[in-house]
Amino acid sequence: MKKLINDPKSVVTETVEGFGLAHQDLVTVNTDPAYLVRNDAPVQGKVGLVSGGGSGHEPLHAGYVGKGMLDAAVPGAVFTSPTPDQIIPATQAVDGGAGVVHIVKNYTGDVLNFETAAEMADAEGVPVRTVLVNDDVAVEDSLFTAGRRGVGGTVLVEKIAGAAAERGDDVDAVAAIGNRVNENVRSMGVALSSCTVPHAGEPSFDLGDDEVEIGIGIHGEPGRHRIPMEPADGIVDRLLEPVLNDLKLDDGAKVLLFVNGMGGTPASELYIAYRHAAKVLAQKGVTVERSLVGNYITALEMQGASISVLRLDDEMVELWDAPVHTAALRWGL
Amino acid sequence: MKKLINDPKSVVTETVEGFGLAHQDLVTVNTDPAYLVRNDAPVQGKVGLVSGGGSGHEPLHAGYVGKGMLDAAVPGAVFTSPTPDQIIPATQAVDGGAGVVHIVKNYTGDVLNFETAAEMADAEGVPVRTVLVNDDVAVEDSLFTAGRRGVGGTVLVEKIAGAAAERGDDVDAVAAIGNRVNENVRSMGVALSSCTVPHAGEPSFDLGDDEVEIGIGIHGEPGRHRIPMEPADGIVDRLLEPVLNDLKLDDGAKVLLFVNGMGGTPASELYIAYRHAAKVLAQKGVTVERSLVGNYITALEMQGASISVLRLDDEMVELWDAPVHTAALRWGL
């Protein structure tokens, strides 16, 4: 394992510290317990938006703290959901009197820890609503299991719900739009290489020199199946097909197409994947209204990508376009 | 070699095509010869800014085409400078009557091809000035060789010269500010892994499991020396020391600190490096006025980072802060 780190045990604290130094204009870092809030938090009268989860998915979530998006991010250990003693003070710190929305990726650990925190924050007088993100169509038979994972769609939920909060929607409305985004987005990912969790010191799975793993998540979990390496267009077809099957777009539908890098993928490869995905959608009569290409939700240094398709309505487009100023997503400000 | 590509021979065209599709609002792609221009080019009365070079450094340069930065980008084959027959029409396409500035990274190939193109464009009536970027302090004894390479500083030159062009500076003034940035920026990089040029099919160099390469460039060239892996802080010291020795900052100097990822490095590691670099600068009485952390000039999927320090003056700060709207750098718009 070769990483530009000092000590596996200090990866998260040092990352957060460095992030805080680099983005002093945006965020304030609380070290113990670890969470980050936007500098002007709490914004009076505005619904507070909190998300969090295991670290290792940077820029998620700290990179999305700022005007128009999250009010706080709560980083857990690498690939480990944070604990209530972090989530509760973060929730309180961003409550501007209008309540708080938790955006939670659907993993048992995240759900349990946020659930506990929400209950306790609620008991202390902060009304909390939860938006559960579960957009990963790689997880089949999800009814009988822990359900679908939250992956790429999370970024879109955070942006759009963040814009709703910023324009003054109340806590139920912010949660509702967050849920609407989640209901209209589907994602699927591929890994060309694994990643190495710093404290584990070994790759999370082994892939042959000519194999790729289809249906991976963002934690170095193995995917649903392994296939021999094939050209990018074929792989994109394999990701897009289950996404579109599940999304059931009408002819003439408008979508946001999001090609996300897993951390170790060159931008060129993401654009090659985007190119084919855009062509396939065009052939199907789907209009790509908005796009996003880059490393937005990652799995450490994994090589691979995920494709998310969000069915847009006019309000979502408006909220997507609304100004945002965070470390990783910024426009209009 | 495992890459999310279709065919090594089509990597650049497909990347450019995908980029053009994803950023239709920003750029127009010319396929043969290959170059990209901002949608509103040529902007009448504005100096046109053209940069280019080998592909494989994404988001450089296409990612910096747009308002407030480049007017055109000219992509060569992977790690191969583009040819005059691309550079000349790109130059003509962005000439709004105020002349054009070429921003050229100091590599023999880039210099020769841009030189020829500038001469020919000039002969056809477009006055061209050239800013040569050569910020890489890893190259010692540069007087007797091809000189220092252009690396991370290129991004800063493009942003600041782009802002100068946007505010209406004339062609000599734009070139002058570009040169001033170049004179005040120094960079150095490290690789934890090599990269694989698609058509070569094999890693550009081999590194042992516990070795890192200090003083690498952005083309998978081996660096100046190889050392056993060490903690991030020690590596950052090794990069920062030659940068600062060469830059000779006064006490109380103001700088922009730029920690750049080589393409395969997780953001967390870049922030860990940033953290230490910021601390070292603070200890030396240097004020970090602006910062940039992320994958801005890369070497395909290489794991590693470079550190650039730019001595700022008030005008540079103003131009840095000026609005910019490109695929990879955006604020104020």
Place this chain on the structure above:
Amino acid sequence: MADTLNAAWAEAWLRNSAAVVAEHRKELIDLDRAIGDADHGENLDRGFSAVVQKLDESNPETPGACFKLAAMTLMSKVGGAAGPLFGTAYLRAGTTVGESTELDSPLLAQALAAARDGIVARGKAEVGDKTMIDAWTPAVDAATEAAEAGAGPADVLEAAAVAAQQGAESTDPLVARKGRASYLAERSAGHRDPGAASSALLLRAAADAAAAAGNGAGEAGASGA
């Protein structure tokens, strides 16, 4: 053998747990690497180290206080799925034993059952879902049976530990239906569930602490005839 177990035993259990988790840290990481996200051993190690630190700082005077200390610490230090699940387990065990300073076999079996019920309440897993429940439920059944048959607390815990270990092994061929391993579907078969494996280690630590207490070894204590 002793008829009851006291705070010294509870503290010894927790300290043993920390030691055994540290010892098996890598093994638990590797189990989780195979069908999860490679953090289970690291998370528990961080959590139980913190428990030991808390024990060094405070002096919980009852088994219930020990369990609550463990619950709070694990809840705030472990994270992931295991943090709230084990946290709830200790919390429910603590509530069940209340202020008692001495735990006899029936109370001990009740406490284990409450711990298991807490995990089920939070995680909704059933036996066969390839989770820690596959270790806990056989352990609770064995403990209850032993207690009903009049066994002493050390034997009750020994029965629980043996059953938990078998339960953990029983997860090897299963296809996961809960937790992160469920994303793998069929590919989760052929690997032991990390949470079941760690649960077996914790119950083994409990039994060993009780046995040591019964033998008068160390500081760990048992009271009664």
Place this chain on the structure above:
Amino acid sequence: MADTLNAAWAEAWLRNSAAVVAEHRKELIDLDRAIGDADHGENLDRGFSAVVQKLDESNPETPGACFKLAAMTLMSKVGGAAGPLFGTAYLRAGTTVGESTELDSPLLAQALAAARDGIVARGKAEVGDKTMIDAWTPAVDAATEAAEAGAGPADVLEAAAVAAQQGAESTDPLVARKGRASYLAERSAGHRDPGAASSALLLRAAADAAAAAGNGAGEAGASGA
């Protein structure tokens, strides 16, 4: 043996060059991988394939026209350092031979010298800098000497090819002072310069085309007694 070489020879040289570059593509990439950026073989292969395509489309009637076609095509298809350098070399050679349809030994030697001078004019390298100049300069010297001694064009090119190959080999121990390999400083020693290696291949292709012409083989042509 023939006294002069004509357009058929020049075309055969370029086609031979394309074949030999394609054949050695990987080898040139590997040389460049060691001390450069792993593109030299790919770049030349792309460039000379384009030259062949251009030759198929047009019908250059003089050696000079062949050289200019090569110059323009390499300039616009190769990129990198080698594109402008080889482009300039062919351009200068073309200018030197002008409209001549037949190249005798002295003119051939002059054309090679002009090509080399073009590379130096653009790249400013000297012998010993570990560049293609280390192949070109000995080749030019050998060709000039042979021409002055009255050798026929095929022998002139043979002398050049042999000297170029030796020149390429002579770069092995050198420390690069120009081009991308110079960034490596001492670490560039122990590797052959890719541009010197490809230059030797191109000059070998020239000699082989001339020898074939002299033997009346293929379409490649030579005129005179």
